[in-house]
Amino acid sequence: MGRPPCCDKVGVKKGPWTPEEDIILVSYIQEHGPGNWRAVPTNTGLLRCSKSCRLRWTNYLRPGIKRGNFTEHEEKMIIHLQALLGNRWAAIASYLPQRTDNDIKNYWNTHLKKKLKKPQGSEGYFRDGLSSSSSTTSPKQISRGQWERRLQIDIHMAKQALYDALSPEKSSGLAELKPSIGYISYAKPRCYASSTENIAELLKGWMRNPSKPASKNSATTQQSFDNVAGMTDSASKAGTPRKEDTSSMEMSEPFESLFVFESFDSSNSDISQSMSPEASLFRDESKPDLTAQGQLSLLEKWLFDDSPNQGNDYQLSDIKLDENANFV
DNA sequence: AACTCAATCAACCGCCTGGAT
DNA sequence: GATCCAGGCGGTTGATTGAGT
Structure with missing residues (x-):
């Protein structure tokens, strides 16, 4: 008898994550903390396998992740x-x-x-x-x-x-x-969706182009995050938080609450100094203490x-x- | 401009481990 | 000790992108 699948394969979505899904996941983890992945899909309504949620978090959404070129x-x-x-x-x-x-x-x-x-x-x-x-x-x-x-x-x-x-x-x-x-x-790393700030920017960019098919957009979540990172980066370099025309954002209600959260790491320049308690929690969780x-x-x-x-x-x-x- | 091919990387799959029962 | 289950890990896949022709 083979091992049963980790989750019900029927109705489980596969493929690239959309910004919406990312936000739902991040928001849930902010509230409940990482762990108990089994419960994440049911509690969030995400049509994703628990493993997929964990992987998405650990490999992409977790605070403090540096992406891009290796030095x-x-x-x-x-x-x-x-x-x-x-x-x-x-x-x-x-x-x-x-x-x-x-x-x-x-x-x-x-x-x-x-x-x-x-x-x-x-x-x-x-x-x-x-x-x-x-x-x-x-x-x-x-x-x-x-x-x-x-x-x-x-x-x-x-x-x-x-x-x-x-x-x-x-x-x-x-x-x-x-x-x-x-x-x-480190030298200022490129952090992607590691903070709600970034997520917010991401969503902003994503919502500005709602006409783009979700598949393409979701497939390019990476690029969206790239842009986001670039923008927040330059903003933080200037020492002023980006106060973009949030008024221009048409934000759907479920996401609004996200933007009142404190950033995980409001500045990427020195993560250790700027981590919120939540981020510290994530930091502790994020990597095994070898x-x-x-x-x-x-x-x-x-x-x-x-x-x-x-x-x-x-x-x-x-x-x-x-x-x-x-x-x- | 159109096509091919290689490079890249996010995500999936299946196995393993360790804790709970 | 046996079994179940969730989480973790490493290998692999496949979609996308960019370079070359």
């Missing part, structure tokens, strides 16, 4: 973390608090894999031994001793490469490596310790990572 620094971190952790995107994402696992996975599959295949040379930090031996050779094909030795070598190489990549001129590397302990002040602070610092020490035999008595085995980060 070289992020790229390097992903490469090295992938070498260390394998395709455990959620674990990797916990080191890049503003990126989702899906985003990282996509970026890896579309960009970094290609770089991997390129002959070594330009990517000096990306060496065959680091990437291929650890990820493509099955441990079962070699003896345990050999495999462990190889793993140690790989880890050492990864450490070395990570150190090379992130230091010394990139001192922000250490800070950014901290997994989701708090949001770090480790306790102490464990993290151990990990950092280990990661950046270039000379493990120089009297440091912390070892890999001492780092009690949670389920995301065991190396074997």
Whole structure:
């Protein structure tokens, strides 16, 4: 007997989310908090599977998500973390608090894999031994001793490469490596529908073009958010909240209440400072707290310790990572 | 302008895990 | 211990977009 579907497939909508659905979902989560996804479709009236709601929230609507181009620094971190952790995107994402696992996975599959295949040379930090031996050779094909030795070598190489990549001129590397302990002040990220402000702008833009077919518009929710982000971005840069002609908006009643909410993060420039209590709640929820602070610092020490035999008595085995980060 | 093809990425699918009973 | 169920995760798909011809 097969496993029953997570939700009743009949009448469940699929495909891209419309701005309306986004707003309904965000508004519901603002009120009830994330979690109990099973109840979300029934309580909101969304014709979506609970999984779809959760995915939409975690990958797109959650506050503090940065989208768009990956910086070289992020790229390097992903490469090295992938070498260390394998395709455990959620674990990797916990080191890049503003990126989702899906985003990282996509970026890896579309960009970094290609770089991997390129002959070594330009990517000096990306060496065959680091990437291929650890990820493509099955441990079962070699003896345990050999495999462990190889793993140690790989880890050492990864450490070395990570150190090379992130230091010394990139001192922000250490800070950014901290997994989701708090949001770090980055260069102004492109936040999309992460705030009700953005949602409001989104809806505004969306309602201005009601003639566009919903499918096209929904398919371009991303672009809508892009525009929104761009607008709010420039507005916040100017230091003045956008007070656009909201009068021109013809807002349907169910959405009105949204706009009296406080922003999740009224300015994207420093999320940690501007988070509302709700946003803090979401922040806590949004990413797994990979480790306790102490464990993290151990990990950092280990990661950046270039000379493990120089009297440091912390070892890999001492780092009690949670389920995301065991190396074997 | 029209067409083809590759790249991108949001979303889905199915498996796994862990908690509840 | 067995079973059920919700949530989480990674792999994959398919619609859209943009570049090239």
